[in-house]
Amino acid sequence: xxxxxxxxxxxxxxxxxxxxxxxxxxxxxxxxxxxxLFIKDDILEKGIASTYAPEDLPRGIEERISISxxxxxxxxxxxxxxxxxxxxxxxxxxxAALIIFALFFTNFYSSPTPAFKDLNQITLQAATDHLKGNxxxxxxxxxxxAALSMLTKKLGFKVILPDLGYLGYTLVGGRLCAIxxxxxxxxxxxxxxxxxxxxxxxxxxxxxxxxxxxxxxTNVKGCDxxxxxxxxxxxxxxx
Numbered sequence: 001x002x003x004x005x006x007x008x009x010x011x012x013x014x015x016x017x018x019x020x021x022x023x024x025x026x027x028x029x030x031x032x033x034x035x036x037l038f039i040k041d042d043i044l045e046k047g048i049a050s051t052y053a054p055e056d057l058p059r060g061i062e063e064r065i066s067i068s069x070x071x072x073x074x075x076x077x078x079x080x081x082x083x084x085x086x087x088x089x090x091x092x093x094x095x096a097a098l099i100i101f102a103l104f105f106t107n108f109y110s111s112p113t114p115a116f117k118d119l120n121q122i123t124l125q126a127a128t129d130h131l132k133g134n135x136x137x138x139x140x141x142x143x144x145x146a147a148l149s150m151l152t153k154k155l156g157f158k159v160i161l162p163d164l165g166y167l168g169y170t171l172v173g174g175r176l177c178a179i180x181x182x183x184x185x186x187x188x189x190x191x192x193x194x195x196x197x198x199x200x201x202x203x204x205x206x207x208x209x210x211x212x213x214x215x216x217x218t219n220v221k222g223c224d225x226x227x228x229x230x231x232x233x234x235x236x237x238x239x
Contacts, residue, residue: 001027006034007146010041036143041150043138043175115181116206119216122227122236125180127220130197130238135188137173144171151176151185157202159185160231167237168192179236189237196239203232210234 139147177186184201
C-alpha cells in the first residue's frame with residue numbers, strides 16, 4: 001500500500017471496525033506522516049463520539065408514558081365489547097409499542113437540530129468557548145489540506161477556510177470541536193500578535209436568514225468578534 005491508497009482507505013474506512021488491515025498497518029510502520037494522519041483521524045473520531053454520546057431518557061418519562069398509555073387504552077377498551085375487545089387490545093398494544101419505540105429511536109439516534117436563533121447567540125457562544133482557553137490542536141498549519149479533507153468527512157459538509165491572507169490572519173492549526181450543540185471546525189489563528197479562534201459550522205445550524213457576505217461585528221465579554229456567512233458555512237472569529 002502506498003501513501004495515496006492509504007489516504008483513500010483512511011477517508012473511507014468504517015470507524016466501527018477496530019481491526020486495521022495488515023497492509024495499512026505495514027505502511028504506517030514505515031511512513032511517519034501517514035501514521036501521524038491516522039492518529040489525528042482517531043482523535044477526530046473520539047471528539048465526535050464524546051460530543052454526541054447517547055443520553056438517557058429524562059427522569060420519570062418512561063413512567064409517565066406508561067401511565068398515559070394505560071389510561072388511554074382502558075378508555076378505548078371500555079368502548080368495545082365481545083369479539084372486538086380482543087382485536088382492540090392487540091391494536092392498543094401495538095400502538096403502545098410503536099410509540100415507545102419511536103421515543104427510544106428519536107432520543108438515541110436523532111441528529112442535533114439547529115441551535116442558534118440569532119447572531120447574538122452565535123457571538124456569545126463563540127466568545128465563551130474562546131475564553132475557555134482550550135488551544136489544543138490535532139493538526140498544525142503544515143497539514144492543513146489533509147486536515148480539511150478529514151474535517152469534511154467527519155462534519156458532513158465541505159470545510160473551506162476563508163481567505164486568511166486577506167484578513168491578515170496566520171493559521172497555526174486546528175481540530176474538530178463543537179460550538180454549543182453544533183459540530184464545527186476550530187482553528188487557532190494569529191493577528192497583530194494576538195491569538196484568536198476561528199469557528200466554522202454548517203449553515204444548517206442557524207435557524208434564521210443570513211445573507212452571504214454580510215458581517216456582524218461586536219464586542220462580547222471583552223472579545224472582538226465577527227460573524228459572517230459564505231460558501232454555505234457560518235464563520236465566527238474571536239480575539
